């Protein structure tokens with residue numbers, strides 16, 4: 001297993017009110033698998049993913065990624081962990097507006113020990129012609145492709161995507177999902193996605209349903225559907 | 233709602249208090265320097281003008297070979313007041329000389345500034361700097377020229393405002409020289425006293441030069457030979473004070489204007505940001521029926537508040553500092569100070585100028601932003617992703633990522649970039665200006681690489697024969713280019729094998745003295761090159777003489793043409809072995825009465841130290857101000873930069889950039905611009921220095937070289953870089969404070 005989460009708890013205190021966001025989450029995802037987290041808004045999906053990605057801390061419980069016990073790392077070690085292992089794709093792409101496409105990818109390649117060739121990565125996301133454009137000059141789908149390119153350039157063990165298609169239309173969403181599937185196949189990258197969209201679950205190896213901070217349902221897809229065949 | 237808006241103003245101020253404080257300080261410095269410098273210049277000008285008019289400063293003075301027989305007739309003919317006075321240099325000790333002058337009634341009348349006027353021949357009025365330096369309080373006794381005088385009081389003299397011993401000296405030294413006024417009767421028995429004539433023309437508007445020429449013609453017609461003719465314009469004792477005043481005046485405008493402009497630029501940039509960030513709110517208010525005028529007024533509050541506060545604080549602090557500063561400046565000169573006036577128009581200008589500048593610039597920005605439609609505004613901060621033409625044009629493939637990123641960060645906002653660049657340039661210029669001044673002055677006084685002698689003797693009358701042992705004879709005369717009598721200088725005949733005058737060419741190789749050499753400052757002033765043949769008028773006989781220049785000699789101060797003495801004498805029609813002065817390495821036994829001048833080169837250092845000490849404190853002040861300005865500018869730009877790059881910083885953190893790496897990428901991005909700004913500052917400092925010096929130098933007949941010592945450039949650079957480090961340290965926290973959640977939640981709010 002690449003990811004092993006057990007008994008994960010997290011709460012926020014705002015003023016005097018304490019909200020339990022994660023109430024003991026258990027989750028496992030194997031190497032090279034695609035996992036999807038489903039759940040209604042406010043159920044704690046992002047919180048869970050942030051803890052796995054090492055950008056947030058849990059109150060208790062443990063998260064292990066490829067043998068590293070993430071929940072026990074110091075701030076500096078978390079930085080190293082993110083730097084070496086994790087790729088992020090966001091709902092709103094989060095490209096740096098004053099850097100060109102190529103430079104946006106370099107942002108990550110720059111701190112990676114053995115980055116992939118930027119040209120090759122751009123080719124993988126079919127964006128090699130747009131290398132010198134600025135993000136503003138690209139469509140949302142194109143921006144997300146660049147964001148994926150940026151995430152995979154360091155060849156991460158784990159790619160995390162918080163609603164990567166949340167801001168895109170149907171067709172574009174499907175092409176992005178297909179791209180993710182391709183990355184998974186080609187580079188063997190383990191991928192964990194958050195989505196509202198149950199249909200997307202079909203392309204995952206494992207699906208986790210989160211409700212009010214608990215996994216209420218979890219299943220393994222025996223037959224993974226190619227993204228281009230998913231419809232909703 | 234209006235109430236609520238007002239509360240927002242306070243909140244905006246509070247959220248960015250350091251930034252606004254920085255701007256406040258810039259405005260404050262601008263107002264302060266303006267009011268102080270203008271106040272100083274006006275007061276000094278006022279004091280000097282009042283003094284020289286009321287006490288009837290001479291227009292020129294000269295010595296004559298005989299008593300002018302029909303003075304009244306000459307006065308009539310030349311349209312001038314002419315008065316004779318006596319002068320006698322009394323040696324009080326080996327190093328201390330008191331010049332006794334006879335009290336005059338019509339010209340150069342002494343102004344008693346302490347004590348009372350002379351009432352008898354046993355009394356004396358002293359120059360206050362001399363009296364204080366040597367311990368002669370009012371009422372005490374002083375022995376001079378074999379007589380005892382009681383100090384009746386202190387006085388100022390219009391032709392000794394800057395009490396130089398010799399007209400061509402540079403610095404006064406009250407420990408070595410002073411002036412005293414005694415009655416004419418007290419001169420009885422002082423047979424060596426010189427007779428000097430002072431003249432002042434009645435026509436105050438006519439050309440001084442023309443009137444002086446006419447006077448000289450009248451004198452010549454009467455068969456009177458004159459010497460030591462000095463126009464007031466060439467008299468450093470009277471003119472040096474004007475150099476200070478002009479210096480102050482020139483400082484009073486550009487410096488504050490630069491500060492105000494810098495503040496305006498930064499205020500404009502910052503408000504652009506504030507408004508951009510507020511775009512949605514503005515759009516909403518707009519949509520709800522707020523008028524553009526009301527919104528403009530709302531956003532104008534902060535700049536106007538800052539301008540007003542800075543201006544008021546600046547002038548409040550400036551007003552009480554004018555009087556002590558005037559006194560400080562005046563103590564350097566000898567001018568009576570009946571009172572220091574404060575010009576409230578200046579105060580008004582000191583307050584209104586920043587208000588106007590900042591008001592206009594921020595109004596412009598706000599108006600431009602508000603011109604967009606409410607709908608456009610409500611759509612929010614989309615502008616942020618826009619890329620300017622310069623960013624687009626940047627071709628950075630070849631660079632490392634960090635270099636690329638830093639360049640892009642800097643070019644993100646052109647106004648910000650310009651602000652940083654010009655800010656650093658002006659701070660560097662200010663700093664280098666101070667250091668250069670110190671260097672140049674040092675160089676002026678360290679002219680010893682030309683002069684190898686210790687003493688210089690000038691004789692009343694032409695001497696003949698061989699020079700005494702250890703001394704070298706020279707002959708010299710004052711000359712001026714045709715039609716430009718103000719540009720007078722000396723041409724000196726020296727020994728062709730002189731070892732006491734050692735000239736070097738511009739490359740540093742020794743120049744022989746058996747040819748005609750011109751020093752560089754004079755060559756520059758006259759536009760003369762090696763190989764030129766030039767003609768100058770001799771001041772004594774008014775006849776033209778022609779010289780063939782062989783070489784230009786390196787020098788900073790001296791304005792001379794040197795040629796072999798025999799050649800000089802032949803040209804002038806003087807006996808071959810005649811001379812007018814001696815250079816010597818040791819003291820010579822020459823009777824004082826034969827001399828018209830004596831210069832002790834070793835007397836200079838004390839005065840120089842004192843002067844350099846004063847200059848040093850000015851330079852330290854300038855450096856401090858420049859560093860503060862640099863600090864504020866770098867801090868403002870860095871904090872703006874961080875503000876604008878929050879999302880990027882947050883993203884970097886998410887991607888696993890280390891603290892050190894982020895700090896380096898964001899905070900060090902200004903290094904290039906700062907270094908470039910500093911480098912550009914060097915030639916600018918030299919150029920502006922050259923301009924100011926050229927102006928001042930002309931005024932006091934001295935060529936001041938703009939010298940840049942690499943050591944000081946390095947020091948200035950270190951100071952700027954330290955300032956940079958400091959502001960980075962101040963900003964490091966805000967980089968740290970940027971949370972990862974900003975990137976994670978980006979776009980969701």
Ligand SMILES: Nc1ncnc2c1ncn2[C@@H]1O[C@H](COP(=O)(O)OP(=O)(O)OP(=O)(O)O)[C@@H](O)[C@H]1O
Nearest residue numbers: 012013014021039040041042043044045046047048
């Ligand atoms: N920094 C915070 N402070 C306080 N409460 C927080 C914070 N972050 C999240 N929460 C709360 O935690 C709960 C879970 O948030 P989370 O972002 O994980 O939900 P989510 O499942 O990702 O929802 P969505 O689908 O809308 O993105 C929410 O109720 C939210 O209000």
Ligand SMILES: [Mg+2]
Nearest residue numbers: 045046047162
């Ligand atoms: Mg979420």
